[in-house]
Amino acid sequence: MLSALLLRQAMRIMLTVLLGGLLGATLVRMGPGFGVDERELDSRLSADSQQAIRAERAKENNIALFYARYLGGFIHGDFGFSRSLNRPVAELLRQRLPLTLASLGYGVFGGASMGLALALLTVWWRAPGMDVASALLSGLCLAAPAAIIALVLLWMGAASRWAIALVVFPHVYRYAKNQLVATAQSPHVVAAEAKGLSSWRVLWAHVFTPAAPQLAALAGISVSLAFGASIPIEVICDTPGVGQLAWRAAMDRDLPLLVTITVLVALMTMVVNSLADLGLAAWKNGAAPPASAGSAPA
Amino acid sequence: MSFKQKVALAILGIAVAASLGAGLLAQSPYSEQFRDAISAPPSAHFWLGTDELGRDRFSRLLYGTRVSLLLAPAAALLATLIAALIGGAAGYLGGRWERFVTAGVDLFLSLPWLFLLLAVRALLPLNTSPVTSVIITFLLLGCLGWAAPARMIRAGTRMLVNSDFLVQASASGVSRWRLFWRHLLPNLRPILLAQFWISIPLFILSEANLGLLGLGVSEPLPSWGAMLRDLENYSAVLQNPWILAPAILLVAVVGCLQLLLRTEDSVAC
Numbered sequence: 001m002l003s004a005l006l007l008r009q010a011m012r013i014m015l016t017v018l019l020g021g022l023l024g025a026t027l028v029r030m031g032p033g034f035g036v037d038e039r040e041l042d043s044r045l046s047a048d049s050q051q052a053i054r055a056e057r058a059k060e061n062n063i064a065l066f067y068a069r070y071l072g073g074f075i076h077g078d079f080g081f082s083r084s085l086n087r088p089v090a091e092l093l094r095q096r097l098p099l100t101l102a103s104l105g106y107g108v109f110g111g112a113s114m115g116l117a118l119a120l121l122t123v124w125w126r127a128p129g130m131d132v133a134s135a136l137l138s139g140l141c142l143a144a145p146a147a148i149i150a151l152v153l154l155w156m157g158a159a160s161r162w163a164i165a166l167v168v169f170p171h172v173y174r175y176a177k178n179q180l181v182a183t184a185q186s187p188h189v190v191a192a193e194a195k196g197l198s199s200w201r202v203l204w205a206h207v208f209t210p211a212a213p214q215l216a217a218l219a220g221i222s223v224s225l226a227f228g229a230s231i232p233i234e235v236i237c238d239t240p241g242v243g244q245l246a247w248r249a250a251m252d253r254d255l256p257l258l259v260t261i262t263v264l265v266a267l268m269t270m271v272v273n274s275l276a277d278l279g280l281a282a283w284k285n286g287a288a289p290p291a292s293a294g295s296a297p298a
Numbered sequence: 299m300s301f302k303q304k305v306a307l308a309i310l311g312i313a314v315a316a317s318l319g320a321g322l323l324a325q326s327p328y329s330e331q332f333r334d335a336i337s338a339p340p341s342a343h344f345w346l347g348t349d350e351l352g353r354d355r356f357s358r359l360l361y362g363t364r365v366s367l368l369l370a371p372a373a374a375l376l377a378t379l380i381a382a383l384i385g386g387a388a389g390y391l392g393g394r395w396e397r398f399v400t401a402g403v404d405l406f407l408s409l410p411w412l413f414l415l416l417a418v419r420a421l422l423p424l425n426t427s428p429v430t431s432v433i434i435t436f437l438l439l440g441c442l443g444w445a446a447p448a449r450m451i452r453a454g455t456r457m458l459v460n461s462d463f464l465v466q467a468s469a470s471g472v473s474r475w476r477l478f479w480r481h482l483l484p485n486l487r488p489i490l491l492a493q494f495w496i497s498i499p500l501f502i503l504s505e506a507n508l509g510l511l512g513l514g515v516s517e518p519l520p521s522w523g524a525m526l527r528d529l530e531n532y533s534a535v536l537q538n539p540w541i542l543a544p545a546i547l548l549v550a551v552v553g554c555l556q557l558l559l560r561t562e563d564s565v566a567c
Contacts, residue, residue, distance in 0.1 A: 012401070016405060016408065019405070142556055143550075143552035143553035144552075145507045145548070147510040151530070154532070155532055225410070227413065228412040228413060229412070231412045231413065232511060235511055236530070247416065250513060251513075253420055255420060265410055265413050266410075266413075
């Protein structure tokens with residue numbers, strides 16, 4: 001079952017690379033400036049040299065060959081050239097990706113921790129006023145666009161990664177709260193409490209552990225959310241990350257750069273989703289009792 | 299409906315009524331520039347002051363609310379219709395078509411929403427007339443926002459197709475077409491309605507983000523997203539806190555929609 005899931009996820013990722021590569025190649029070919037080489041205007045080049053340049057470019061007119069070459073380059077890490085920034089896309093990504101990934105890491109971890117902590121405080125310890133305060137905070141974060149959250153934090157002088165955390169937090173909080181409410185009301189938890197088990201033990205062994213796989217599945221969604229929010233946040237906070245790069249590419253209509261970024265972001269999201277799915281499947285496999293364990297002997 | 303939801307409905311009603319009655323409530327057209335009152339504070343004539351071009355902020359807020367509040371449901375309707383067509387057909391026909399649609403939806407959903415919007419928006423012309431930019435923005439939202447609702451509608455349709463009453467109707471010789479129109483579609487209505495309502499706040503927020511990034515509705519036509527761009531100037535916000543009015547209204551309206559959605563969610567389940 002696990003290997004079938006692994007195969008399915010690998011195929012999905014491969015399909016994305018293929019589709020993304022084709023999309024990128026189409027946009028490069030159809031984009032303005034394709035087929036134009038400024039070296040042709042260089043009067044120092046002889047007729048033979050210019051003929052050689054034309055012959056070299058003529059190879060790219062073969063669509064199938066062009067697609068194959070583009071895709072090959074994409075797979076080997078050659079993501080093309082940014083027309084607007086006049087630099088290789090791979091170099092731009094190398095510079096900006098670590099910053100975005102760090103922000104995303106802090107943001108997703110911070111948002112998830114905040115959501116889980118507030119859900120636990122609200123559902124389990126029933127802290128006074130916590131329900132109203134958490135609902136208000138999550139409602140406010142859910143109703144505000146990421147750009148507004150970034151602006152408010154910018155005014156307060158806080159780091160932009162907190163804006164990502166505040167975008168992720170309400171989704172985790174609501175999901176975790178619903179999960180914890182459902183688990184806390186289940187008969188086995190009521191029975192454990194009635195038997196006199198300590199509050200911590202009931203929470204860890206009977207509430208949190210059964211709900212953990214579902215909560216872990218939120219990781220993929222959180223990463224996708226955080227990536228989406230990184231665009232307005234990085235633009236507003238002037239953070240030189242991938243989100244800001246995507247925005248600049250959109251404003252300059254640098255389509256090859258934009259499509260490459262989008263495909264790479266989709267790939268990263270898919271990998272995280274696949275890892276979450278695989279982790280969930282492995283957890284279920286590990287948690288499931290052997291076939292004969294529960295059945296009566298024949 | 300709880301008390302909170304009644305209050306939310308009242309606030310939404312006032313916002314919609316005010317935006318529809320913008321022609322009556324606004325004292326000047328949204329694009330008229332008063333050169334002798336540039337960046338003016340609130341007054342009897344300009345209830346929310348004027349912007350740096352001397353345009354009445356209150357008038358722009360009302361017309362901007364109209365653009366966002368009327369076109370987001372239109373985009374949500376389009377997205378729900380596309381989702382119903384694709385998801386409904388997948389759930390109804392099953393087999394390869396269902397597998398193909400499910401794979402497509404998964405692929406579509408793996409793209410972060412704003413990245414997808416940005417990529418497709420950049421493919422379309424950026425220097426367009428204000429009306430064209432409104433149409434492009436909301437058509438884009440409608441055409442790209444179908445994937446998540448399609449997944450829900452496919453699951454709902456599949457459940458209905460396997461239900462006893464539909465199996466019995468099919469066994470009684472009811473034609474596929476009649477089965478679809480008379481038995482399946484009316485039972486899918488709660489799911490379709492829920493998906494429609496869920497899409498509205500998402501599209502309002504997306505338009506606001508796009509507008510703030512300069513990729514939404516073009517000037518001089520106002521929209522919430524375009525009006526939020528004034529907030530980038532922190533010192534101006536400190537000096538003229540009334541600039542915050544569009545942000546407060548946006549958060550209030552989306553918050554009210556989220557509150558009302560809890561009823562719709564329960565219907566969908």
